[in-house]
Each structure stands twice: as C-alpha cells, then as structure tokens.
Amino acid sequence: MASALLISEVFPPRNGGSGRWFFELYGRLENQNFLVAAGTATGDKEFDSAIDHQIRIRRLALSSEHWGLRSLTGLKFYYQSFQGIRRIVRDEGVSQIHCGRCLPEGVIGWLLNKSLKLPYLCFVHGEDIQAAMESRELSWMIRRVFxxxxxxxxxxxxxxxxxxxxWDVSVDKVQVLHPGMDAERFVPAERDRSFCAAMGWLERTVILTVGRLQRRKGHDVLIRALPLLLKEFPSxxxxIVGEGEERSELERLVTGLGLSDHVQFLGEVDDSTMIQCYQQCHLFALPxxxxxxxxxxxxMVLAEAQACGKxxxxxDSGGTRETMLxxxxxxIVDCQTPExxxxxxxxLLSDGDRLEEMGLRAREHVAITLDWRVHVEKARAIFNSIGDQ
Known part of the structure; x- marks a missing residue:
C-alpha cells in the first residue's frame, strides 16, 4: 500500500527536466511508501518493467490541449483524470498527494482534497507560474491550488x-528544494580520443548545450555569436543535445549563416552518451x-555539467545562478544579444588555466551541495510533515 502518490504528466521515458527530477528523487526514497501516477509515453511499458529502478508506476492519460475549466476539452480532461487518480487512491490506500506542477496536476490534487480530504503538496518550477499569469482563468485556478x-x-x-x-503565498508555506544530480554517475573523465573521433570533435573546441529546443534556452543567440567567435577560434x-519545437528554425538559421560545419544537432541521446558529451566538451553553455x-x-543540466568538471x-534569467558559484x-551573462x-x-576560452580551475571547483561545489543525497533527506523531511505522515 502506498502512503503518498506523485502525479506527474512528464515522467521517463518522456524527456523533461521535471520528470527526470522526480524519477531521480522518488527512486531514492522508500519505494513501498510511494507510488507514481505518470503520463503515458512511447516506450513506457518497457521502461516501467525495467529492473534497474524500483519505482512503482501507474500510467494514465494526463495530457490535454486545454488545461482550463471553461472549455469542454478541459472539463472532460479533469473529470477523467480525477476519476482515474481516485481509483488509484482507493486501490492503494493513498494518504497524501504530491502534484508535479500547478497545472494540471495541482488542480487534480485540489479536487481530491475537496472530495476526499486528502492533503497535498505541489512542486512549482518557475516557468509554469510565469506563463499562467497571462491568463485570468489559469491564474484563478492556480490560486485555488495554492x-x-x-x-x-x-x-x-x-x-x-x-x-x-x-502570488501572495505565505512564506511559511514555501520550501525550496533544488533539483540535483548523481555525483557518482556524472564524473570528470580524461580526454577520450575514440569518442571525440566518432563524434567528429577531434581538434575542435566544443561548446555544449543540453536541453529542450525552446526559445527561452537561447540556442539561436549562441548560433548568432559564432561568426564573432570564429575569427579568434576557427575550430x-x-x-546541441535535445529536441523541441525550435529545431527547424535553428537549422534554418545555421544554414543561412553558413555555419553547418560548426553546429551539430545530436537530437535526443541516451544517458551514457550525454555524460560523455559533458565530459568531453570544453565549455558548457545554457544561454x-x-x-x-x-x-x-x-x-539541472548546469549541475550535471559541473559534476563532470566543466x-x-x-x-541572467530565472534561477540559473543558484546552480553555481x-x-x-x-x-552569468546577459544573453539577449550575441555580442x-x-x-x-x-x-573564458582565452584563459585555459582559469577554465580548468573553474571546472575543478565546479565538481567540488556540486558534489557537496547538489548531489541527490542532500536533496533526498530534505525531501523526506518535507513529505513527513504533510498530513498524518
């Protein structure tokens, strides 16, 4: 029987920072006390049955084109999701709900609270509440959740x-829990010439970005900065690791600037390849x-890169400065302009000694402050404070 149920539309094998955070965090907690209600995804049956993790997962259709309550699509989505989650709650003896985001998971938690008196907590990621502020309907819903x-x-x-x-939330209601990384998996490594040769990186100075291809990630600004940098660093x-809605536009930009020999789109890669990319690059950038x-x-990718000694x-936007010293x-750079x-x-690239020293310090910093061991203990204390646990 589970005492706590995490509801999260985004969860592996589907890619996404929040899903990865929850997989890593809840996978390190006592699995008999936690259950995950996750959104469906391609390959989820194979993932859920894998023996290399012990998370108990129930899959539901948690995606919708509309998260508001004023549309028939939104109402139908919340009704079906609520009914599905309520069955899990009763089957598993759930006593508290963990909502992966304000929308839609937080609204489902709110409905369960009103109907079944279940206490709930909600994870908040920053971009979710910023986007909702543009909609009176979504803002109203989130305020109910909060x-x-x-x-x-x-x-x-x-x-x-x-x-x-x-959002006028009481200070006493807010707890900060950073995403983390596994300092035993994300580790520095010596130069791997065979990997670099296979990737086409030999004799190259590699700048790496990992993340979904979205406007806010700033890939386009770094691409526009390359012609300025190539004058001094011709190699x-x-x-770019990741996929997203901006890929075709970014590819057109690369072609238009004549940079096809200097920009490489790897798409989605497995964890082993991603770690090697971190280890073998010269500088990690999230512009x-x-x-x-x-x-x-x-x-999170900034923490992972630092763990690999980069x-x-x-x-200079959002919470990125909290990942580093x-x-x-x-x-931290104003990445509004390529100049x-x-x-x-x-x-940075002109001072190899400083770059190396920063990498060594980076590894030390994240291993002490952002390893999952630190976050699991804090998360356990927060969860134990909810309801009757």
Missing amino acids: SSAEVLIANSHNTARLLIAH LHYV NRTEGSDIEGFG AVLAG VGETGI ALADAIQH
Whole structure:
C-alpha cells in the first residue's frame, strides 16, 4: 500500500527536466511508501518493467490541449483524470498527494482534497507560474491550488520569490528544494580520443548545450555569436543535445549563416552518451533568457555539467545562478544579444588555466551541495510533515 502518490504528466521515458527530477528523487526514497501516477509515453511499458529502478508506476492519460475549466476539452480532461487518480487512491490506500506542477496536476490534487480530504503538496518550477499569469482563468485556478496546498516546493529561491511577491503565498508555506544530480554517475573523465573521433570533435573546441529546443534556452543567440567567435577560434564547434519545437528554425538559421560545419544537432541521446558529451566538451553553455513570461526555473543540466568538471555559462534569467558559484565555477551573462555572449565566451576560452580551475571547483561545489543525497533527506523531511505522515 502506498502512503503518498506523485502525479506527474512528464515522467521517463518522456524527456523533461521535471520528470527526470522526480524519477531521480522518488527512486531514492522508500519505494513501498510511494507510488507514481505518470503520463503515458512511447516506450513506457518497457521502461516501467525495467529492473534497474524500483519505482512503482501507474500510467494514465494526463495530457490535454486545454488545461482550463471553461472549455469542454478541459472539463472532460479533469473529470477523467480525477476519476482515474481516485481509483488509484482507493486501490492503494493513498494518504497524501504530491502534484508535479500547478497545472494540471495541482488542480487534480485540489479536487481530491475537496472530495476526499486528502492533503497535498505541489512542486512549482518557475516557468509554469510565469506563463499562467497571462491568463485570468489559469491564474484563478492556480490560486485555488495554492490556497489549499499544505506545502509548495519551489525549485529555486527565485521561484520562491515569485510565489511570495506575485502570488501572495505565505512564506511559511514555501520550501525550496533544488533539483540535483548523481555525483557518482556524472564524473570528470580524461580526454577520450575514440569518442571525440566518432563524434567528429577531434581538434575542435566544443561548446555544449543540453536541453529542450525552446526559445527561452537561447540556442539561436549562441548560433548568432559564432561568426564573432570564429575569427579568434576557427575550430569552434557548437554541439546541441535535445529536441523541441525550435529545431527547424535553428537549422534554418545555421544554414543561412553558413555555419553547418560548426553546429551539430545530436537530437535526443541516451544517458551514457550525454555524460560523455559533458565530459568531453570544453565549455558548457545554457544561454537562457526571459522570453515573454517564460523563464528557466533552475537548470539541472548546469549541475550535471559541473559534476563532470566543466565550467558553465548561463543567462541572467530565472534561477540559473543558484546552480553555481558565480565567478568561481561559472559565469552569468546577459544573453539577449550575441555580442555580449560572444564577449563572455571569448574571455573564458582565452584563459585555459582559469577554465580548468573553474571546472575543478565546479565538481567540488556540486558534489557537496547538489548531489541527490542532500536533496533526498530534505525531501523526506518535507513529505513527513504533510498530513498524518
């Protein structure tokens, strides 16, 4: 019997930072006390039956074109989701609900609270509440979620500030729990010439970005910065890991600027290849920016890159600075323009000794502060404070 149920539309094998966070976190907790109600995804049956994780998972259709309540599509989605989750609650003896996001999971938690008196907490990621502020309907729904939740878990101090300043949430209700990384898997490595040869990276200076191809990630700004950087670093090679709605536009930009020999789209890769990419790059960059109301909540990839001994660069938006010791393990840059980004990268790549020192310090920093061991203990304490646990 499960005492706590996590509801999350995004969960492996589907890619997404929040899903990866929940997989890593809940997989390290006592599995007999936790159950995950996850959204369906291609390959989910094979993933759920794999023996290399012990998470108990129930799959439901948790995706919808509309998350509001004023459309028939939205109403039907919430009714069906509520009924499906309620059956799991009764079958498994669930006593508390963990909502992966404000929408739609938080609304389902709110409905369960009103109908079954189940206490719930809600994870908040930053970009979710920023986007919802543009809709009166979604804002109204989120305020209902926040008012009845026992705890709101913010993924960064920046997200916590948004909750308190813009959503009138009590300071006492907010807990900050950063996403983390596995310092035993994400580790530094010596130069691997065979891997670099296979990737076409030999004799190249590699800048790496990992993440969904979205406007806020700023891939396009770094691509536009390359012509400025190639004057001094002719072997520069920009490697992009991930997929998303911006891929075709980014590919057109690369072609238009004549940069096909200097930009490599790897798409989605397995974890082993991704770790090797971190280990073999020279600099990790997440040139994120605020795009409308869309922000980067935290930036787990920055923690993973640092664990692999790499200096990192991130945009001055959202909670990315909380992943690093600014100036010691990475730098924060205004990534609105390619000129500013190119200037920052030029300074880093021109000082190999500093880049190496920052990488060494980065590994030390995240191993102490952002390893999952630290987060699991804090999460367990938060969960034990909910309801009757």
